[in-house]
Amino acid sequence: MLVEAGHFALALALGLSLIQFLVPLWGARANDPVLMAVAPTSALAVFACIAFSFLALTFAYLNSDFSVLNVVQNSHSAKPLIYKISGVWGNHEGSMLLWVLILALFGAVVALSRNSVPMRLQANTLAVQAAVTIAFLLFILTTSNPFTRVVPAAVEGQDLNPLLQDPGLAIHPPLLYIGYVGFSISFAFACAALIDGRIDAVWARIVRPWTLGAWAFLTLGIAMGSYWAYYELGWGGWWFWDPVENASLMPWLAGTALMHSTVVMEKRDALKVWTILLAILTFSLSLLGTFLVRSGVLTSVHSFAVDPERGTFILGILILFIGGSLALFAWRAPMLKQGGLFAPVSREGALVVNNLFLATACATVFIGTLYPLALEVLTGEKISVGAPFFNFTFLPLIVPLLLLLPLGQTLAWKRGNFLGTAQRLYAVFGISLLATIVMFAFTYGGPVAAPLGVGLGLYLVLGSINEIVTRSWSKGTPLAVAWRKARGLPRSAWGTSIAHAGVGLTVIGIAATAWGVEAIGSLKPGERLKGGDYEVRLERVIPRVEANYREEAALLTVFGSGREVGTVETMKRLYLTRGMPTTEAGILTVGLGQVYASIGDAQPDGSVGVRLYHKPLVLLIWIGSLVMAIGGGISLTDRRLRIGAPVPAKTMPPHAVPAE
């Protein structure tokens, strides 16, 4: 009964979204406040309906209601509670429901921020948002209904894919979707501005928190996915340039560019047209990511052609929204007035360079991901584009960007002085260079990329510290005064510096992987395997039986320079319901590095294959990402950006610039 109610609520939400789309749009055109006021009310109602629908499905999972097909296919009564919950979005239908839930949630938040968003803008924005909601609700209701019943009801479920039964992957999709869908708000605001034909710094101030928030969540989501792949897939890689990963990296790169260009727009009223375009592109890439992953086109062009229903539907959504918004852009953008002048060497100029490199990097990932598909469809020729291609093309685009980052961060707005800025950074240059040389000397004969990369990361971290220090301290200032000044700096300044330092930490972590060592061997109990400074001894292999899997666990003692530093357990599991094996890596964290072991097949002579890695500083990859997201969060708490905070009249621009 509750399941049917959930299904019905979804259909009701579709009807309400239609109202949320049509009425406010008309109201904004007719300048009728009553009609425009329908927008927030209907947005809240849509959210309530979808939330109810989502809860109904969750309830079916919690109760192991095996009369629902979706629950049968993705759950099991013996599954731990957390995976019963995460099972809701661990499948196609449920994850799409989560997608629209987050979409509606954000719509509701926009609806509630009445005081800070002008009424017309709010009405138009919520109307555009409703259009997206309509499309995805139709998609769910017609092709991916999670509430389908199965008669007769099954006795037991088929269990959730074992790889997904992991805390990291339980929260990975929600994080990622909050990021993806968060950009829909920036998109809706951009379309609303185009519909209205006016855009100003107030617009940028309203949109920036959304972009920042979406970006921070997307960063966390990607980092979480990467860490999951690292410990779960069992060979210690953390980024594979897999199309599915690229699908989330593209909106991240575009979103990073958007976040920076919104700053220029807010502070200097410049780059308006470009910012609008970026907002459209970023969400388009989120949609593209959804299409790539959900349509099955990646597995093979043919599997897409065989079962094209869902893929074609999302492709339609994709074409409608990307095409529609770009057409709107082409029609309306020329009417937007350009403001804010600046010299090429200035903070604005640096941010233009930032956008140029990020956009190119994004385009590179885009073409690398889609080119093989396009080539096969057009000529039938099959090529592969994998990690070697991306490393070869992506790095030359990112390294110059990172080299320029501390300089750009230090440059003055409007008109900067390149030499003067470089002088403010001389200590940073000096220390990083010295550190790089010292690392070279100590690791002579080792990989060249590692010291260079670690030096670059260090330069970024120091550059960020330098930014805070030079803004609050100069020679002769007592430390107490400097501290007070530093604390008085705007939160967004702190957020920027912290996020940029996070980039540096990630770069250090990535570069240091080149120093990693790997050893492969087959061990009998009592035998040892040496990899670099670390050594493991296989103690014993223990068979175990758990509720929904069976495993063989290898207990290894880890020695570092001869002394025992700990033990790790690495498992080979067999999930019984699906008959599917997985590997659980044994990981010992030593400082910021990790000793990583996984076991393979048993050999005929009774030994087991053991793979051992030592990965120095590897944790910095994800710590850095976390710091980036925290930086975004701190920026979000800046007074100016707090959603709903009253805006003092004197900080408002004198008047909004009309289009004509």
Place this chain on the structure above:
Amino acid sequence: MRVVLALIAALLFSASAFAVQPGEVLKDPALERRAREISAGLRCLVCQNQSIDDSDAQLAKDLRLLVRERLVAGDTDDQVENFLVQRYGEFVLLKPTFGSHTLLLWLTPALILILGGIGAYAALRRRPQPASASLDDEERTALENLLKRDQSA
């Protein structure tokens, strides 16, 4: 999004996720290092975007052994790659060769960077530059007067 990767992975790693087996490793560390480097650039043909170095599929294992065989026989890295391309087509290379069929793929990054750079510069040049940051004579005297007044106060 990972969900699907996981599903794919689940289908592929019917054995454990443990690519290079202990028995495959060559005695000569230099040769083994070369073998690993070549393997990382070769696609496991039956897998989803995986190199033969990362994959557990039987085919990947066969290819790894083949690469090592050729290396032991004295082939250069290029010869090994060419041998595999002749046998399996260009599909086996994770980094496609530069040619008429991949022109757009290889040139897009450079094109976008250059065209974008020119576009941005042109857009910037079209607009009037901000007035000079230095003061003209009139402003300078006005400022000096202000400062004097400030000091005398």
